[in-house]
Amino acid sequence: MRAVRVTAPMRVDGRLDEDVYNRVNPASGFIQMEPNGGQPATERTEVWVFYDAANVYVSFRAWESQPDRTIVNEMRRDSNNIRQGDSVEFAFDTFRDRRNAILFEANALGGWTDLQSTNERQFNADWNPVWTLRSGRFEGGWTIEAAVPFKSIRYGPGRVQDWGFQARRTNKSKNEIAYLTKVPPALGLGRADFSASLYASLVGLEAPPLSRTLELKPYVIADLTTDNLSVPRRAHDPGGDVGIDTKYSITQNLTADLSYNTDFAQVEADEQQVNLTRFSLFFPEKRDFFLENQGLFTFGNNSFQGGSAASDVPLLFYSRRIGLSGSREVPILGGGRLTGRVGRYQLGLVNMETRASTIAGAAAAPATNFSVVRIKRDILRRSSIGVLATSRSRSQTAAGSNQVLGIDGTFAFFNNLTFATYYAKSQTDGVADADTSYRAQMEYGGDRYGVQVERLTIDPNFNPEIGFLRRTDMRKNYAQLRFSPRSRRYRRVRKFSTIGQFTYIEDSAGRISTRISDGEFAVEFQNSDRFQIGVNEDYEFLVRPFTIVPGARVAAGAYEFTTGRIGYTMGQQRRLSANVLVEQGSFYDGDRTAVTINRSRINVSPRLSVEPNVVLNWFTLPSGSYSATLIGSRITFTISPLLFASALVQYNSSTRTMSTNARMRWQYRPGSELFIVYNEERDSEAAAGAPGLLNRAFIIKVNRFLRF
Numbered sequence: 001m002r003a004v005r006v007t008a009p010m011r012v013d014g015r016l017d018e019d020v021y022n023r024v025n026p027a028s029g030f031i032q033m034e035p036n037g038g039q040p041a042t043e044r045t046e047v048w049v050f051y052d053a054a055n056v057y058v059s060f061r062a063w064e065s066q067p068d069r070t071i072v073n074e075m076r077r078d079s080n081n082i083r084q085g086d087s088v089e090f091a092f093d094t095f096r097d098r099r100n101a102i103l104f105e106a107n108a109l110g111g112w113t114d115l116q117s118t119n120e121r122q123f124n125a126d127w128n129p130v131w132t133l134r135s136g137r138f139e140g141g142w143t144i145e146a147a148v149p150f151k152s153i154r155y156g157p158g159r160v161q162d163w164g165f166q167a168r169r170t171n172k173s174k175n176e177i178a179y180l181t182k183v184p185p186a187l188g189l190g191r192a193d194f195s196a197s198l199y200a201s202l203v204g205l206e207a208p209p210l211s212r213t214l215e216l217k218p219y220v221i222a223d224l225t226t227d228n229l230s231v232p233r234r235a236h237d238p239g240g241d242v243g244i245d246t247k248y249s250i251t252q253n254l255t256a257d258l259s260y261n262t263d264f265a266q267v268e269a270d271e272q273q274v275n276l277t278r279f280s281l282f283f284p285e286k287r288d289f290f291l292e293n294q295g296l297f298t299f300g301n302n303s304f305q306g307g308s309a310a311s312d313v314p315l316l317f318y319s320r321r322i323g324l325s326g327s328r329e330v331p332i333l334g335g336g337r338l339t340g341r342v343g344r345y346q347l348g349l350v351n352m353e354t355r356a357s358t359i360a361g362a363a364a365a366p367a368t369n370f371s372v373v374r375i376k377r378d379i380l381r382r383s384s385i386g387v388l389a390t391s392r393s394r395s396q397t398a399a400g401s402n403q404v405l406g407i408d409g410t411f412a413f414f415n416n417l418t419f420a421t422y423y424a425k426s427q428t429d430g431v432a433d434a435d436t437s438y439r440a441q442m443e444y445g446g447d448r449y450g451v452q453v454e455r456l457t458i459d460p461n462f463n464p465e466i467g468f469l470r471r472t473d474m475r476k477n478y479a480q481l482r483f484s485p486r487s488r489r490y491r492r493v494r495k496f497s498t499i500g501q502f503t504y505i506e507d508s509a510g511r512i513s514t515r516i517s518d519g520e521f522a523v524e525f526q527n528s529d530r531f532q533i534g535v536n537e538d539y540e541f542l543v544r545p546f547t548i549v550p551g552a553r554v555a556a557g558a559y560e561f562t563t564g565r566i567g568y569t570m571g572q573q574r575r576l577s578a579n580v581l582v583e584q585g586s587f588y589d590g591d592r593t594a595v596t597i598n599r600s601r602i603n604v605s606p607r608l609s610v611e612p613n614v615v616l617n618w619f620t621l622p623s624g625s626y627s628a629t630l631i632g633s634r635i636t637f638t639i640s641p642l643l644f645a646s647a648l649v650q651y652n653s654s655t656r657t658m659s660t661n662a663r664m665r666w667q668y669r670p671g672s673e674l675f676i677v678y679n680e681e682r683d684s685e686a687a688a689g690a691p692g693l694l695n696r697a698f699i700i701k702v703n704r705f706l707r708f
Contacts, residue, residue, distance in 0.1 A: 118295025
């Protein structure tokens with residue numbers, strides 16, 4: 001792929017009417033990954049790469065033989081639903097290390113998103129560089145023009161650059177995915193996007209001289225707060241604050257981020273979860289400061305992407321430990337981060353300080369310092385080894401500190417074979433012995449066959465306090481086998497899948513604590529729908545009793561129960577889509593029936609969408625009949641790709657709360673934003689005379705992006 005220097009100004013308007021488009025031939029000839037891997041794409045796609053002293057320009061012309069079948073139902077920036085319709089994507093491997101990349105995606109409405117990928121596996125969808133994009137239409141299809149400033153990205157030294165480049169076209173009416181280079185179908189959409197080792201070589205690109213860029217983002221905030229849980233209570237209490245985030249390019253490859261009086265009032269509330277287990281729930285990080293370059297801090301090939309609550313692998317650095325205590329915010333005084341590359345090494349340093357805070361009249365947390373050091377070295381073709389160290393120390397007036405040190409390695413061979421391992425040790429004040437955790441995992445992810453095996457150990461006192469640990473005191477053996485043949489007989493079927501999983505967990509005393517056998521059969525259709533049916537047999541030994549929901553208590557002892565499930569997922573390109581799952585079976589010493597409707601969406605129009613979420617659980621125990629209900633919905637109205645309003649409303653019977661989080665976000669100029677936020681939480685079962693309102697806040701926040 002050749003990048004061409006332009007001398008005349010480029011107008012980023014989506015029209016593709018500059019003379020350079022007539023003089024320079026585009027790259028074309030895209031190759032299907034799905035449904036017919038290796039075959040030419042059925043629709044023509046053309047892509048150009050230009051550059052000048054300030055920007056890299058990427059343009060697409062997407063031809064469509066039936067323009068009326070173009071599926072676009074989202075125009076909001078950073079929406080996951082952009083790739084659920086017709087879209088294009090381009091990606092750069094700016095260091096040409098064949099393992100990391102930055103990706104940019106857009107659709108015919110001008111909706112766009114961006115993300116970072118690490119080690120061809122982990123991704124960060126909340127990376128938000130400054131760039132511009134416009135879309136357009138022509139008689140035979142639609143177009144995209146994008147401009148990415150050199151100052152918004154990082155790349156290797158030297159005027160002449162060696163980058164990797166990839167482009168993708170998704171035609172949703174045909175459920176067809178095609179790439180500029182040949183990509184094995186076994187990778188699937190996500191891993192195919194991230195597979196920098198398969199990118200084309202981008203030649204002819206010359207970068208501007210090295211500049212030490214300084215970016216400032218000061219903010220001002222005003223709020224009005226009512227809190228009936230605090231002591232004393234706050235009623236319509238006005239407040240305000242100021243702060244600043246700073247980014248400085250120490251070198252072309254190393255960037256320092258500094259933050260003072262850090263504030264995240266604009267971040268969307270968590271999507272609540274129903275927990276019927278005795279283990280902790282995992283909630284994903286949503287704060288921009290911690291999300292950028294998040295993949296660098298991935299340890300042992302474990303990233304909890306998508307907010308997985310089921311993985312037993314410890315997360316040694318879980319950034320939500322900084323500035324959050326339960327569901328309450330702990331004020332952050334400030335801190336800094338240094339990330340980047342030095343030769344074949346990747347470096348990440350974090351140091352943050354939180355203030356002492358009080359919640360409901362009790363000391364929730366003393367002033368605390370959090371430190372993280374991460375060093376990784378690239379080895380072989382797509383492998384790496386590294387170390388991660390974390391430390392949490394409290395102020396001198398409070399006892400307790402915690403340190404964790406770990407070494408890890410990820411070894412990738414061919415396109416589908418990965419080995420991952422780590423060894424980590426923790427040390428906590430007041431605990432005499434330093435306990436450890438170890439993992440060894442192998443995964444082969446072919447298109448037709450898949451195999452995973454894992455050995456995981458966690459000692460009873462292993463305690464990563466800046467991390468996330470779902471369960472402790474375990475010796476786990478896990479195996480999974482998958483057989484996924486593609487259908488040659490049924491035209492509407494793309495693939496069948498049969499998956500078997502077995503989990504065997506003992507505690508440190510050699511006693512079985514969990515044994516799970518799970519089998520599933522699934523059918524993936526050509527229109528992206530999916531049907532599944534499965535059965536799960538579970539043995540659990542409870543050392544101590546635990547409470548599922550208020551009043552429902554399970555006694556200590558051994559339990560065996562079996563659950564059957566059936567589900568159907570409708571492709572999100574539809575006007576109405578959802579994932580519907582029904583489960584029924586025994587549950588400890590009782591029975592359980594559950595209905596889950598999630599990942600659902602009603603596309604009222606390209607500007608208005610409703611995303612309901614319903615989780616219903618009915619179960620019986622010897623002590624009685626119980627239920628756990630979670631009902632919520634996100635409603636989004638998009639005025640333009642840079643201006644939208646959304647509301648997340650949730651009811652949770654387990655916590656007896658009704659919560660509302662409404663936000664308006666307007667990017668009034670590149671990198672600068674205005675937020676208007678309303679939060680409210682109520683006790684849905686408040687007793688007579690008790691306040692139903694728990695807390696309420698109305699917030700206005702504005703920041704300004706300055707680059708020097």
